[in-house]
Amino acid sequence: MSNSQQTSGIPAIPAKRTGAEIYNSIMREIEPELTLDQIPLMKEKYKDETPEKKKERGERYAKAMEEYERRYAQYMQKQDAKVRSFKIGAIHFAEDKASATDQEKLKSIESSFGTP
């Protein structure tokens, strides 16, 4: 996902990622078997699994989901910070624009004083 970018001073809204993209990008680093394309393959892959192994795998997956929750919370905290930063950028942009308008008016007034 691209970060907020400046285009001629105005911050641009970052492209929206889908829930699937976000989920996969986080889960891939924790437990690749739990990415969205791998989950449907599980049944066939582990069809001969013993109950003990199944329980071990379940424990591994449960931990992975817990870790996912933690990392997702961190991801959302970062996004919050980006939104706040974006908001400040937008306000500054508007202030600069308004200030530019004022400067033009001042110049116009000054130059009218200068003409005989």
Place this chain on the structure above:
Amino acid sequence: MLFHSKFTIEKERRPVFVHGAPAAAPASGEAGPAVPKTPELTEKQKEIQNQIDAIRQGNPDATQELANFQVQQADEDNSQLQERYKSALISAANAYFAELVLFGDGEDHLATVNEAFAPAGIVFELGADEKLTIGGEAVASGGEKARALTDAEQQMIDEAFSTNPKSKVAAERLMASMTAGSPDLAVAHGFFENFNKKSPQEKQAILTKDPAFQKFLSEIPVGQQEFVKQLRQTIAEATEGESAELSDEEKEDILDGARQELEKFDASKATEIDKNIMLARMQLRGIDTGNPEEIFAKPPVLRAFEGSPMERGFNKIMGLIGYILLSIQKMKDQMKGKTGAEVPAGQPAAGAEAPAPGQDVLRQKMKEEMKTKKGDRLLSDKGAQKTTLEGEITILQTEVDELKDKEDEEDKVAFEHKNGELQKKQQEVAQLTQEITMLQEMKTTAENQKNVLNGGKDALISYLDRPDARVRVPGGMKIYDGLKKMVFIVNDSFELSIANETGGPIDRTALGDLSGAITFRMGTGVDYFAINDQAVLKQPGELQAVFRQLLDGFKTDVKADEPPRPAAPPAAPTVPPVTA
């Protein structure tokens, strides 16, 4: 794990996980999402916890449901984030608008605000409460940001929509969002082709009669339906109040502008795509392009496009879409060397790809670059660089086209310069494409290796999980302990590395013990776990086979060590039934 202060932890229950910290309360003026109420949060957390418990109890198949829930949650959260971004822009625009109303000159303050915010791909409208709201699609999807228009593009749109500022804004937004490779472009392209298949009578019916419009919508894909609905609505609003027919003066203005542009164009020397681009420009000006031969005749025979305001506006927009699509196509064709466009002497042929370095050299170059920047970041940056260059190429291509057949010496010099710049950027894009492909390949290869080796490691651990197996296999305990303390990972430079079981730096002493035990079993004297200072494996290719051999060896050891089964007792003699 995060513990939410509102929940008590009971001994027999697992801790509840917080699905993100509660959203900060929106600042004044920001229309952010409401902070989730406690009961709703509790329900969600309960649902997640129930699913995790089910998975833990040996029902790993429940992961699909939980994954779907998490995907949905991420979708909702990110939609809220987008709304917050839009809300921030709306607040800034309203602040600027208020300044203009109080202190600005002129009357069209809305146009001034829209002009200022145009590079962000935003168009504002004035609501009934005299506050600005967003009128159109604000975000360029798929990572492509809306770009600023070039002077030439702006002039083209200014001339085409000189009598209708609202249509002009819609056209500007459309042009800025349709960058090469963007999903918006793909949607517009699909719609453009579907609409142009219709006869002139069908097109007129679609634009003026609702049943025909609804029938057309049902024939096209969903993505195009939204696009054309929005387009139709925008044009209807923009052309509301326009006179039902063009006045003579308006017609004359349209024809004059078109004649001036056509004077500089020699159709006999132009390629097919150049002629089509010129027809699109004529359509954008409001010319009826039903008879191209008449348009390209010397002198040209021109007619203004007649019809209702809606039809005229739509026709111009179709010209604009056609112009954008054809320009991008021309640029792509030139990169492939298909157009046969003339090349100034001394310059490489248009479309010539950057000389491809050997794959090894390219791989080495990427490794060097990843010493100073993480692989994922490098990929993302190169992608963004390529996007920017492609946008610049589109702009340059337009400028080169305009200068191509000029006779003036100054124009010829400008053409040489711009054409050289264009080809240089095309080569840069070709180089970036190769680098991006190489980086993706390096990442995928490392990820695949990691998955295979972790799978092999887990299979060995699973087998040695049985205490009797660990005892029976020579070196089994050491190998089991060592494997449990390590994991294969892909580092920031897309290299296969070793980490400890929690993903932190590997304990090299423990790794040395493991490696020694395995080398001893294999009897080869090779250190299969040799790593460099950054814990990157030196010979990852051999490990997969090693793991397989180890597992086979373990099974053999366990079987050989099993006590012999006692001989089956002799079958008891059968006693014949006693008969009376």
